[in-house]
Amino acid sequence: MTSGIVHHVLLAVCCGFFAGSSIVDAAPSDGAQWESLFDGTTLGKWKPTEFGGEGEVTIEDGVLDIAIGSDMSGITWTGDFPRTDFELELDARRDDGFDFFCGLTFPVGEGVCSLIVGGWGGTIVGLSSVDGYDAAENDTTTAGDFESDQWYTIRVQVTSKTIVCFIDDEKVVEQERDGHTFDVRAEMLPSCPVGVATYATEASFRNIRWRTISSPTDE
Numbered sequence: 001m002t003s004g005i006v007h008h009v010l011l012a013v014c015c016g017f018f019a020g021s022s023i024v025d026a027a028p029s030d031g032a033q034w035e036s037l038f039d040g041t042t043l044g045k046w047k048p049t050e051f052g053g054e055g056e057v058t059i060e061d062g063v064l065d066i067a068i069g070s071d072m073s074g075i076t077w078t079g080d081f082p083r084t085d086f087e088l089e090l091d092a093r094r095d096d097g098f099d100f101f102c103g104l105t106f107p108v109g110e111g112v113c114s115l116i117v118g119g120w121g122g123t124i125v126g127l128s129s130v131d132g133y134d135a136a137e138n139d140t141t142t143a144g145d146f147e148s149d150q151w152y153t154i155r156v157q158v159t160s161k162t163i164v165c166f167i168d169d170e171k172v173v174e175q176e177r178d179g180h181t182f183d184v185r186a187e188m189l190p191s192c193p194v195g196v197a198t199y200a201t202e203a204s205f206r207n208i209r210w211r212t213i214s215s216p217t218d219e
Contacts, residue, residue, distance in 0.1 A: 034089075037077065038064060038208040045079035049190045049197060064205045066198050068097055072187055074197030081194050083107045085215060089155040090196065090208040094148045097201025098122050101146070105184060105191040106156055108163060112192045113182040115156055115165050115173065118146045119199070125172050127163065129183050140173045153207075159215040 038044065040062035048057045055067030057075060066073045084107070094101035100119035105112060114128045116135040123143040126135030135141060144167065146152065155166040163182075165173035184192060191197050196205060 032212045034209045034211045036209050037079075038206070040206070043075070045077060046075040047078055049074040049076045049195060051187070051190055051197075055198075055202065062206060064208075065095070066196075066203050066205070068200060068202045069198070071200045072197055074103070074191055074195055076191055077194035081107065081210070082212065084109055085159050085213055086210055087155060087157045087213045088194075088210045089153065091151045091153050091206045092117065092196075093151045093204045094118060094146060095202040095204055096148070097198070097203075099199040099201050100124075101198055101201045101203035102152075102154055102205075103128075103188060103191070103195075103197035103199065104154060104156060105188055105193070105195040105197065106158060107193045108158055108177065108182040109160075111182045112184050113163065114184050114188050114191070114197075115154070117152070117154060117167065118144070118201075122146065125167070127165075127173060127175060127182070128185050128188070130175060131180055132183070134185055140175055142172055144172070151206075157213060159213065161215055 041059065048054060051069065051072035051074065053070035055069035055073035058065045088106055092102040099122060100116050102117040103114050105114040116128050117125055120136050123145065124136050125142050125144050126138060126140040128134040130138040130140060153168050157164040161177055163173065163175045163177065164171065188197065
């Protein structure tokens, strides 16, 4: 597995992660407004995810904190949510721990997928899973240097054609949907269809929101 991670990271750095891409980014639908999924005071339609051994979920000063669990902790959305043509965004911060501080699970048509940020010891970014391969093993694998106590804005776009992900407005994933299957690792199933999870890590979240977008077109 380690050699596969190195291969993908070097490919992204040396060859240009999105060199030769013909995909035009999605745009907000006409008149689409961001809709908040977290009011900064209560869980609302979120519930603590029952992973088993999960850390406590608390809210203070408009920030949702997920304490370290053994090993998975998180929250799952229980309200309605679209299956495609949406943009989902939140701010995330690693407060303590060594692994992923944001596992953002979201619908992909009739399937689901997770964007992992800071996994496999703290650096790996990617989708889990694409064609049965997780975030450390597929073509979306890349790496980042994530500081503790620093906020990162994480955004996922899902349309009928693509999954595109950003961290602080930098594109980190661009995955075509056609010809591929999407799923989550077994331990992430309690997060479906929309959830936020951590692994052996304490993390904080704020500004959780979504809006509808229009599908991109090929150049």
